[in-house]
Amino acid sequence: MRLAIFDDYRLGAVTDAGVVDVTGALPWAADPDPLTAGWWRRLCRDFDAVHDDLRQAAAEGEPRDVTLRAPVLNPSKIVACASNYAAHVQEMHDVQQRTLGRVESWMMDFDVFLKAPSSVIGPSDDIRLPPEVVAAGHEIHHESELVIVVGAGGSDIPEDRAMAHIRGYTIGLDITVRSPADRSRRKSHDTFSPLGPWLTTADEIADPGALDIRLACDGEVRQEVNTSALLTSIPRVVSYASRMMTLLPGDVIFTGAPPGVGPIKSGDVLDTSITGLGAMRHQVR
Template identity: 40%
Template sequence: MKYLSFRTRAGNESVGALVGDRVMDLGTRLPGDTSGLSALRRLLLEHDGNLPGAADDLLGLPGFPVSEVELLPVVTDPTKVVAAPVNYFDHKAEMNEDAHIDALGVFLKAPSSVIATGQTVKLPYVDRRFDQEGELAFVIGRTARNISADDAASYIAGYTCLLDMTMRGGEDRSTRKSFDTFSPVGPYLVTPDEVGSLSDLRLQTWVNGELRQDADISDLIWGVPALLEYVSSVMTLNAGDIVTTGTPAGVGQVGDGDSIAVEITSIGRLEATVSAQDAVKCPTLGANRGPKPPAEVTAVRQR
């Protein structure tokens, strides 16, 4: 089943199940919100992370054509976005990195960087390089702490696409990747039973229609279970938190007016545009520090 967060015609945030081209409004069955949590997070808590069970009975629910609702980020209010650096060997090579995830651990992106598919990535500076990084991400279904890789599947509510936009340079990763709008995510949260085997998934990223990234998810250095085991050993993960798995080779510079799309087998297509409107000069001096990205986009491997 595919789930999505959306805004109703009345302007209220809700959560729905996608059936064909219609959104069935599950928010109408949730208890009144006194928690301040998003509809999706309340749905996860109501069903202990079991989203397939949340859509067992759709009879009587109001429905809308998906073309008539405003899509929101699949989770509008994660308590954290956890990201995996250098989790593909080909990306390690193109960035001339001397280490990968098993030495680097993970980093955090600000929850305020999350936006929905179809929205705009706003570049903050006129004098820095910004790159696109397409990634597979997953959403935590219930509180996870010190779990084993063998138990990881029972803590994952579903999978989605994510763009880990980044400013190149020597500043800390969490700074360079946390600008507002730097985490487009969506369009849907797809339950593991519908996604199937992760080893069969293929990730592709286009910029202005040109294919830049083309990778098999099976090429991850730390796969999803190992990554979740490690992250949960460091921090408590809450229902609705987003963990993103890292990007393959093919990152490259983007600028004002560019369009980006990320597509993952069985999960969907995430799209965003790029704008440099209102960008200013960067106040920090890290431009010539840090990992050195390739001057030219790494060639897409031949299949």
């Protein structure tokens, strides 16, 4: 299924005809407060138990005009992968030399870091550039990525069982300040984690390692890559992250930036798409 969060944080099923409100099919209350919306995390954990009811509600309901929100609610954490495409690692040598005046060799190795959950916005919300960063002359870059949403959480998840812990996938942008600051700080400003347009459940994606990612800035294609180029596979990413921190239902994992990252400025329009997951458009302010 394709699951959307819309309007006043209601649950929708995305059909060919549009978004159908299926909130009433949930067997538990859907708290409309996004800061206490445990219903979403419970859905990520227990989706299999309610799948049939949601599908029936989607078939019987009427599509409606909605405003899509980010397809996650108050995740306990956002885990992000660094240096997971070889061509991106190579381009970062030039990026760092230009923006830092040196190359940080340790940043060229695969690893994971954290982004603030408060940085999440929806699939059509504006990306806001921090005035103090702009005033300091630091470049701010786009990074389009395949994003995992965790279903059944866990720690020390074996790689051969990792796919069973994925609820689904969505599109993400990891907006990044290029400066000497800590990675998490540079990537956690408000609006720096656009997600959307909806969550496509894992059963709909035959192979997450064979998806086309595309980003255009003002119509100019900057990033275009297939996830088959990932250096660390989707199962290995989940397993690796779970060895350092317990993954909880509804947690978000950015799988790494493809090559083609570049600066954004006020007035730019970013169009991002991934095979089978839809598309997003964001205005930069």
